[in-house]
Amino acid sequence: MTCRTPDQAQAPSRRDFLRSGAALATMTLAPGVTLMAFGGSEAEAAADSGKRWGLLIDASRCAPGCSDCVSACKTENGWSGHGDPERDVQWIRKVTLKEKATGREVNLPMMCQHCESPPCVDVCPTGASFKRDDGIVLVDKHICIGCRYCMMACPFKARSFVHEPVTNQKPHAPRGVGTVESCTLCVHRVDAGGIPACVEACTAAGHGAMVFGDLRDPESEISRRLAEFPSAALRPDLDLNPGVRYAEI
């Protein structure tokens, strides 16, 4: 027996009707009156399991001292620091690696690596940490309880905890005290067919150190470059198959 009250049964009707646009594009309301329901094209622009979004970062083009990607991310997603690295949120940060034997230094941006098997999703006790069908790893802040288990599980220290109340958030990037957050690969831009703000800023500044694209599409620029030139996943020992890969490190 189903336990739906008349109210519950009635509620989704309008929504289902509008949502059904993907399957049923037009509907005849009355003779001569046709309702065009939108939704078909939106469904294509949304999280698609046939895609896997990824980034290729060419460390040799990442200039020391340049933080264009970090400031672009801050502006786009409305986060900032208070000058206290112990508590500040960092969706993306610049890291300098030095090989002790030779003294060679390499600069690169570090952010959520959008793993295929994300440890943060494995450990999340509430299911707030999740991976979209197109490979983007996100936090559902509606069910995040702020336990920070994911922060401990992440081998890249990519996640941050919001310690203080936030105001003036961007509409597309809600963020609030008591929840964990990280790079979203600018999911709001990707859903609209765009590229992440960091990649855009890096390209606009002429560095060209970051390439964004679909790893499943062999014709995409990122796939062609990955096929042609050597690149590395960070912490390959963990077998996480990250969506972010680095060249020239």
Add this chain to the structure above:
Amino acid sequence: MIIRRLILGLCLVLAWGAAAPAQEIAPVVPKATGTPHPEGNAYMRRWHMQMMRHDRDVTMYQGVRPVDASLNACFECHTVRDDAGTPVTVADERHFCRTCHDFAAVKVDCFDCHRSTPEEYDEPPAHAALSRPPGLLPRSLSDIATMQAYLETVDPEADR
């Protein structure tokens, strides 16, 4: 006779006018701009939360952005402005959501993470205090000297 009736009528009208505020127990919902909801206000009052919850999941998990019900869309029409014409945040009791939710004593969590004003408005940090967990001090008190000064004011006799 006619004058008497008029006076009686006038008295009734005045009495009604005086009695009306006392009988008013419903919250005064701020007027919205834009076209009314085709579903009607009664539907929106009953179902707005379900609509937003459904669409937030569709957006977050499936990436469908142009949805019917979103907080951002709400504030296109339901922005309350103060006397200076500035949009009020949820920290102000005149805020659209608060007029009913305060009345019904239902706490809204949305604005712990979401902004409560239209995008173009630069929010002051005032409403942060609303979502501050108890015991969490403002950043200005985070350095040790200020903290000690603060503790002095709380309990000067304490042994530190």
